[in-house]
Amino acid sequence: xxxxxxxxxxxxxxxxxxxxxxxxxxxxxxxxxxxxxxxxxxxxxxxxxxxxxxxxxxxxxxxxxxxxxxxxxxxxxxxxxxxxxxxxxxxxxxxxxxxxxxxxxxxxxxxxxxxxxxxxxxxxxxxxxxxxxxxxxxxxxxxxxx
Numbered sequence: 725x726x727x728x729x730x731x732x733x734x735x736x737x738x739x740x741x742x743x744x745x746x747x748x749x750x751x752x753x754x755x756x757x758x759x760x761x762x763x764x765x766x767x768x769x770x771x772x773x774x775x776x777x778x779x780x781x782x783x784x785x786x787x788x789x790x791x792x793x794x795x796x797x798x799x800x801x802x803x804x805x806x807x808x809x810x811x812x813x814x815x816x817x818x819x820x821x822x823x824x825x826x827x828x829x830x831x832x833x834x835x836x837x838x839x840x841x842x843x844x845x846x847x848x849x850x851x852x853x854x855x856x857x858x859x860x861x862x863x864x865x866x867x868x869x870x
Contacts, residue, residue: 738869740827759860
C-alpha cells in the first residue's frame with residue numbers, strides 16, 4: 725500500500741482570519757461550500773473548529789461512494805485537520821497570509837492506497853478527481869469570504 729496525496733490551492737482577497745473562520749464553521753458555512761458530490765452532510769458533535777465531528781457521503785466516482793465520519797483537530801492556529809474514522813483519509817486545510825488582506829488556502833488529502841494494478845490506477849487518477857472536487861469547494865469559499 726502506498727500513500728496517495730491530492731493537493732489543491734487557491735488565493736483569496738480576504739484576510740486569513742476571515743478565511744479560517746469560514747472553513748472552521750462546519751455548522752453554517754461548510755455545507756454551503758459543498759458541491760453535488762457530497763450528500764448526507766451532518767454535524768454530529770460541536771460545529772466550530774477542533775472537536776467537531778462531521779459526517780458526509782462523498783461520491784468520488786460514478787460507482788464509488790465513501791461514507792465519511794471526520795473528527796476535526798487544529799494542531800496549528802492556521803490549520804484544520806480532518807481524520808476519517810472509516811478510512812485512512814486525512815484532509816488538512818491550511819490558511820496562510822498571501823500579501824496585504826489576502827490569503828492562500830491549501831487543502832491536502834492523503835490516504836493509504838490499494839496495492840497492485842488497482843493501486844497504480846488509484847495513485848494516477850484519484851488525486852485528479854479529488855482535486856476537482858476540492859477546487860469546487862475552494863471556488864465556493866471565494867463567494868463566502870468576499
